[in-house]
Amino acid sequence: MVEEQLRGRGIKDERVLAAMESVPRHLFVDIYMQDKAYEDCALPIGEGQTISQPYMVALMTELLELKGDEKILEVGTGSGYQSAVLSMLASEVYTVERIQVLASRARRILLQQNCTNVHVITSDGTVGLPEHSPYDGIIVTAAAPHIPRQFIEQLNVNGRLVIPAGSRFSQTLYKITKTPSGIISSLSTPCVFVPLIGKDGWGSEEAY
Numbered sequence: 001m002v003e004e005q006l007r008g009r010g011i012k013d014e015r016v017l018a019a020m021e022s023v024p025r026h027l028f029v030d031i032y033m034q035d036k037a038y039e040d041c042a043l044p045i046g047e048g049q050t051i052s053q054p055y056m057v058a059l060m061t062e063l064l065e066l067k068g069d070e071k072i073l074e075v076g077t078g079s080g081y082q083s084a085v086l087s088m089l090a091s092e093v094y095t096v097e098r099i100q101v102l103a104s105r106a107r108r109i110l111l112q113q114n115c116t117n118v119h120v121i122t123s124d125g126t127v128g129l130p131e132h133s134p135y136d137g138i139i140v141t142a143a144a145p146h147i148p149r150q151f152i153e154q155l156n157v158n159g160r161l162v163i164p165a166g167s168r169f170s171q172t173l174y175k176i177t178k179t180p181s182g183i184i185s186s187l188s189t190p191c192v193f194v195p196l197i198g199k200d201g202w203g204s205e206e207a208y
């Protein structure tokens with residue numbers, strides 16, 4: 001997975017590659033999916049949600065440019081796999097999931113993996129998590145119809161936001177950096193994520 005799907009496609013950050021080498025991805029999916037865990041695709045995790053493709057996890061993590069001392073917010077805990085990767089690369093990780101059953105399962109697996117710097121919270125992540133802000137990085141792992149302003153507000157100066165945004169079935173991955181003189185936005189790659197549902201995301205009736 002690491003050599004062919006990640007390094008072979010241009011992921012260069014050695015810390016990201018090492019983290020993805022060491023996190024046991026198969027433990028974050030159901031037992032009947034474990035033989036597919038290292039394949040080059042997203043997989044179902046129940047509740048109509050997915051664990052993202054390994055390359056997408058690596059690319060989004062690399063775009064955060066982590067050195068090790070950052071406080072990170074992840075919106076969309078899902079399986080907890082991305083949180084486990086982040087836990088090896090940053091100092092504190094707050095991760096928000098709207099579906100209680102997924103949050104509980106992720107919390108249990110993250111504890112079993114000794115990811116004690118990850119805090120799983122069940123809530124609507126479209127409003128961010130103001131009580132623990134500001135963050136050095138925010139990663140959104142579900143597709144937003146637009147870029148919620150509160151994510152930028154909850155970033156530190158020089159903080160990075162990585163977020164897929166666009167239409168319901170096709171998005172672009174954006175990297176937004178909050179500099180002292182304003183916002184710098186760059187586009188990364190086309191992508192398709194499950195919808196970010198909530199107050200400042202898609203309505204649950206329009207999402208499916």
Ligand code: SAM
Nearest residue numbers: 051076078079081082097098125141196197198
């Ligand atoms: N990062 C995850 C992983 O490593 O498994 C993949 C996440 S999955 C592609 C997107 C997740 O975002 C789903 O679990 C979904 O329930 C969650 N989600 C959607 N809208 C949300 C919201 N407003 N707040 C928090 N989580 C949300």
